[in-house]
Amino acid sequence: MAKTTDIANVLEVAPASVTQMLHKLCRQGYVKHEPYRGTILSRRGRRIARRIARKHRLLERFLSDMIGIEPEDGHDQACRMEHALSNEAEEALCKMMNHPATCPNGKRIPKCERGIPCEDCTRKALKLSDVDEGRTATISHLVSKDKDELCRTLAMGLVPGATVTVEKKMPLGGPIIVNLKGTRVAIARSIGDALRMVEAA
Amino acid sequence: MEIFLAGTPNVGKSVIFSKLTGIGVISANYPGTTVEFSEGEVKFGQMTIDVVDLPGTYSLSGNSDEERVATNLLFHRRPDSVVLVADATRLERSLVLAFELIESGYNVVVALNMYDLAVKSGLKIDISALEESLMTSVVPTVAVRGEGVDSLLREAIRLRPKSAFRVRYDSHTEEIISELVSMMETSEWDFPIRAVAVRILMGDRAVREKAGRQITEAADSLAMDFERRHQESIESHIQRDRFGEAGRIAAEIISPIDSAERGRKTVSDITLNPITGIPILVAVLATVFLILVFGGGFIETLLVDSYEGVAEGFFDDAKSGASPLVQGVLDGVYISIEAMLAIVIPYILVFYLILSVLEDTGYLVRVVSLLDGIMHRMGLHGRAVIPMVVGYGCNIPALLATRTMGSKRERIILAVLITIAIPCSAQTAIIIGALGNYSGAEWALLIFAILILLLGLLGFALHKTIRFEASQLLLEVPELRRPTLSQTLRKTGIRIGEFLTIAFPLLLVGSIILEVMMAEGILQRLVDPAEPFMTGVLGLPAVAVIALVFGILRKEMALQMLIVLFGTSDLSVALDAQQMFVFALVMAIFMPCIAALAVLVREFGVKDAAAITAASIALALTFGAVANLVL
Structure with a gap:
């Protein structure tokens, strides 16, 4: 239950404006208002709030991890960006960062509403051998368990975000020949299986 | 003062090293040509500068054997400056290594190599902007033509503040x-x-x-x-x-x-497409075989005939009236030179010429990719193809090249295959020069077929006994390049030079000792105890045991010793086709030569080296005995 005055304080607006807006939201079914006790989000309202919080925290994660923005700055910017982010972009962001569980301040990131467990979503990312010859795909992440092999793969330039075009898959379980920024690289199938790919649309 | 040349594989470090120091190092168009470091000196004014050519590495924290050579040297020897040789046409990859070197506090100068290729493909590289970004000097070079190498050296020895460039991580x-x-x-x-x-x-x-x-x-x-x-x-x-x-x-x-x-965009490549690539591979192998048999045979006849024409009279004159001892020595010298002309020059030279062309075009890496699937069934990955092909030339660089394999066990499997089932050029000289020449090409082909079968079976058997997961192929495939005549000749020259300086003195001394022993009648007494085995089991004349023993010193000496022992380079007089076949087969599998043995001990330890040697002797004699029974 949130009191009208508390909301007014956080948003730094007049209590009268809050009351007016709450009435409107109440009419549209997003909040429930109980006189003298306060306001609470309806089921519909909670869904939207969860979605916004999810977008907000994913954005914070992105700003801090991928481009190194300070957490406070990241929070302020995420507050503005969260409303502009499409659902599609939200989903891609979540996949790209490999389904982060918390925001940089440690708050839980709500799960998406697609109703499938994250593991399945991860598995949906293609392995290199699933990418057809002639197709281009981007590495989303690597799942190698062997540290030396992981480092070898990374040092070759097969890093998250790198784009490769599959040129040829050699028969008899032979390597996959890809074009990585103009360099041909022969990648054994098992190393290719450690690369999770997202195909370009 | 000490300068290191570092860089990702196949960017031309060794070429720059050669241009700087004048020391011939083998380079080729595939990643991992250099597995050991070379060191040389260059004079600059009054200064003597040590230059070290490191094996290629993608990163400073690589943990494979070949990468450790480079990273350990960098870690322990703290050079005054590191020249990062970058491929101007693929700058990003090289930049990452440059970041690591700069981050680790080395005084880094960047050589922007293959600059001409970058310019030719229409790239404009803003060198001063690159210098500004990296906060260090960048020198464009074209190593193969020696362009920019002097200014590179000047930059490398100039005192300068270390670059303060750092990558910022998340x-x-x-x-x-x-x-x-x-x-x-x-x-x-x-x-x-x-x-x-x-x-x-x-x-x-x-x-x-x-x-x-x-x-x-x-x-x-x-x-x-x-x-x-x-x-x-x-x-x-x-x-x-x-x-x-x-x-x-x-x-x-x-x-x-x-x-x-x-x-x-990369040019589509028919050598990489299995449908066209496999037939091309078969055609290439057949061509190599034909060039070796006919080209080598042709040169041999030419050389031996003219040598005999010129030298026979001369030696006969010198021998007349001399004591038996002097005659023995003279015979030894005469025959050694003939053996050299009959074997080294024709077959080994031709092989090295072909190998050089295959290396420089970058074709070998295509073979690696094509055969990776098959190699996995032998517990190896496709990269094993390169040491194997090199092994057809000489086992020593091949054994060193096993370092490009990921694990010790893979290296051992590969070392066994190389020493036992891959005939080196000297063994090939015996197979083709003796057997192919006197008994017919089909016999030589039969031996190669047996060896390839042995290679497959041995690999498969080792894979099944030594249980482990083969490490996985991850290899850059360089663009096909046209090999240059000068580079081909230079490389063949270096290899033949190494070969001659080691082999010829040994051969000369060996032949002289043998001739003297024959003249003094000691030889017969040494050979007699081996007769029951040699004649009974292998069906060879007893003296062939001498050839086998000398073959341990150097493989080609086995054949040369046969020539010495029978006193003629026309072996068909002394051995019939079957005997020649048995002899060639035994020699092809027989134990590694003394130099290869030394490398085996160094790389794998006494125990494994002894095991490999014992296995090869046992296999060779078994195969010889079986062949004698069947024929």
Whole structure:
């Protein structure tokens, strides 16, 4: 239950404006208002709030991890960006960062509403051998368990975000020949299986 | 003063090294040509500068055997300056290694090699902008023509402040780095402490060892926490940020922009498409075989005939009236030279010419990719093809090249296959020069068929007995290049030169000793005890045992000794086709020569070397006996 005055304080607006807006939201079914006790989000309202919080925290994660923005700055910017982010972009962001569980301040990131467990979503990312010859795909992440092999793969330039075009898959379980920024690289199938790919649309 | 040449594989470090020091080093168009470092000197004014050519490495924290050669040297020897040889046509990859070197506090100068190719493909590289970004000197070079090498040297020895360029990693990684930095003492390290922290996180074994358990455990728990929170390893993040930075710099300094797109396209390559590639491979192998048999045979006849025409009279004159001892020595000299002309020059020279062309075109890497699937059934990956092909020339570089394999067990399997089932050029000379020439090409082909079958079976059997997961192929495939005549000749020259300086004196001494022993009648007494086995089991004349024993010194000497023993280079007089076949087969499988044995001991230890040798002798004699029974 949130009191009208508390909301007014956080948003730094007049209590009268809050009351007016709450009435409107109440009419549209997003909040429930109980006189003298306060306001609470309806089921519909909670869904939207969860979605916004999810977008907000994913954005914070992105700003801090991928481009190194300070957490406070990241929070302020995420507050503005969260409303502009499409659902599609939200989903891609979540996949790209490999389904982060918390925001940089440690708050839980709500799960998406697609109703499938994250593991399945991860598995949906293609392995290199699933990418057809002639197709281009981007590495989303690597799942190698062997540290030396992981480092070898990374040092070759097969890093998250790198784009490769599959040129040829050699028969008899032979390597996959890809074009990585103009360099041909022969990648054994098992190393290719450690690369999770997202195909370009 | 000491300068290191570092860089990713196949960018031309060895070529620059040759141009600087005048020392001939073998280079080729495939990654991993250099597995040992070479050292040389260059005079500059009054200074003598040590130059070290490192094997190619993609990163400072690589843990494979070949990469460790480079990283260990860099770690322990702290050179005054490091020349990072970069491929101007693929700058990003080289930049990442440059970042690592700069981060680790080396005084780095960048050689922008293959600059002509970059210009030719329409790339404009803003060199001063690159210098500004990296905060160090960048010198464009065209190593194969020696362009820019002098100014590179001048830059490398010039005193300059170390570059302050640092890659900034993502905020969480930076946090972990600062935490580790605060736990360590700067004074204990020759490296910037930040680099130490990063390299511990990247799993660099040398650095971790020096850092001690407390720090590495702290680093591991931080890294584990990182992985738990991001579901992604910290190594991935570090490398991703390095490549990201490299991409950003490359985009800023390379124009026109669309050239980046153009660079992404590679010419379609029929040698890489299995449908066309396999027939091409078969055709290439057949051509090599035919050139060896007919080309080598033709040169041999030419050389031996003219040698006999010129030298026979001369030696006969010198021999007349001399004591039996002097006559023996003279015969030894005469026959050694003839043996050299009959074997080394024709077959080994021709083989090295062919190998050089195959190497420089970059075709071998295609073979690697094509055969990787099959090689896996022998417990190896496709890269094993290169040491094998090199092994057809000489086992020693081939055994060294086994370092490009990931694990010790793979190296051993490969070493066994190379020493037993891959005939080196000297053994090939016996197979083709003796057997092919006197008994017919089909016999020689039969031996090669047996050897390839043996290779497959042996590989398969070893794979089944030594259970392990083969490490996985990850290899850059260079563009096909047209080999240059001068490079081909230079390389063949270096190889033949090495061959002659080691082989000829041995052969000369061996022949003289043999001739003297024959003249004095000692030989017969030594040969007699071996007769029951040689004649009874192998069906060979007893004296052939001498050839087998000398074959241990050097393989080609077996044949040369036969020539010496029978006193003629026309072996068909002394041995019939079957005997020749048995002899060639035994020699092809027989134990490694003394030099190869030394390398085996050094690379694998006495125990494994002895086991490989024993196995090869047993197999050789078994095959010989079976062949004698069947024929």
